[in-house]
Amino acid sequence: MKCKFCNKEAEVTIRYPRMHLCENHFKEYCENRVKNVIDKHRLIEKDEKLLVAVSGGKDSLVLAYILNKLGYEFEGLHIDLGIEDYSEMCKKSSKKIFSEIGLPLHIVKIKKLLGRGIGEVKTRRPVCSYCGLTKRYIMNKFAYDNGFTAVATGHNLDDESAFVFSNILHWNIDYLSKQGPLLEAEDKFVKKIKPLYELRDKEISLYASFAKIEHVTKKCKYARGATSIKYKKFLDILEKDNPGIKLNFIRGFLRNRKIFKKKDFELRECEICRMPSQGKRCAFCRFWRLKEPLMFQ
Numbered sequence: 028m029k030c031k032f033c034n035k036e037a038e039v040t041i042r043y044p045r046m047h048l049c050e051n052h053f054k055e056y057c058e059n060r061v062k063n064v065i066d067k068h069r070l071i072e073k074d075e076k077l078l079v080a081v082s083g084g085k086d087s088l089v090l091a092y093i094l095n096k097l098g099y100e101f102e103g104l105h106i107d108l109g110i111e112d113y114s115e116m117c118k119k120s121s122k123k124i125f126s127e128i129g130l131p132l133h134i135v136k137i138k139k140l141l142g143r144g145i146g147e148v149k150t151r152r153p154v155c156s157y158c159g160l161t162k163r164y165i166m167n168k169f170a171y172d173n174g175f176t177a178v179a180t181g182h183n184l185d186d187e188s189a190f191v192f193s194n195i196l197h198w199n200i201d202y203l204s205k206q207g208p209l210l211e212a213e214d215k216f217v218k219k220i221k222p223l224y225e226l227r228d229k230e231i232s233l234y235a236s237f238a239k240i241e242h243v244t245k246k247c248k249y250a251r252g253a254t255s256i257k258y259k260k261f262l263d264i265l266e267k268d269n270p271g272i273k274l275n276f277i278r279g280f281l282r283n284r285k286i287f288k289k290k291d292f293e294l295r296e297c298e299i300c301r302m303p304s305q306g307k308r309c310a311f312c313r314f315w316r317l318k319e320p321l322m323f324q
């Protein structure tokens with residue numbers, strides 16, 4: 028089989044839109060996909076001060092790599108979760124890619140900052156749940172404190188379609204109203220963008236191997252059994268018989284998103300950290316029992 032765009036032997040078959048591609052044209056296809064999402068949804072404005080959050084996994088590292096290739100300027104943020112060897116590996120791969128692309132990477136260590144790592148807190152709350160809360164808060168506060176105007180994350184088509192699907196199943200109207208590749212800035216919440224919104228999990232893995240991007244493939248030990256995995260598997264079954272169903276589902280969702288009305292919370296300031304909060308103290312300061320606002324040195 029020949030590549031759709033050149034005479035080389037095809038290495039990859041994409042099922043939707045159906046085409047056979049050589050290694051170089053496959054990489055170009057992925058980069059164009061990212062560029063199209065950025066342009067179509069106007070994710071990155073001129074003079075944007077962009078922070079790219081990297082975990083050490085394939086998605087965020089491919090994101091940093093492609094954004095750099097497309098000529099965007101940015102800085103990276105890696106949050107060291109303090110989960111033994113796993114976090115060490117994640118930090119190593121994040122550092123490696125940033126030294127290769129020659130852009131600055133900030134590292135925030137949870138254990139140093141909060142006294143305990145993820146998984147070391149005595150609580151009834153599931154680890155993934157407070158890990159998510161902690162990461163989201165730190166990403167936003169770090170960006171806000173340092174004057175960044177946007178935070179990019181590596182969420183991909185499989186993550187996003189599974190997330191929207193599960194929220195429709197549970198009719199979480201408020202979540203649905205806020206989902207998409209772009210979440211505008213509001214109050215002290217910095218703009219959030221997801222440039223890999225239309226790239227599949229498998230495409231990103233393949234891109235990472237073609238571009239020789241070293242990344243952590245091991246799953247975090249706390250992520251096993253996460254419910255999102257079930258929804259992903261279910262959508263994979265559908266996608267197998269109906270190539271393109273995820274992409275069409277997510278695009279249709281974006282076209283119709285306005286039917287989900289946003290709940291208007293009255294936001295006030297957390298009395299500890301002064302970030303937006305629904306109660307007297309924000310969920311982050313409450314969970315970590317902070318008495319002083321979190322400061323990055």
Ligand SMILES: [Zn+2]
Nearest residue numbers: 030033049052
């Ligand atoms: Zn080709």
Ligand SMILES: [Zn+2]
Nearest residue numbers: 297300309312
């Ligand atoms: Zn707070």
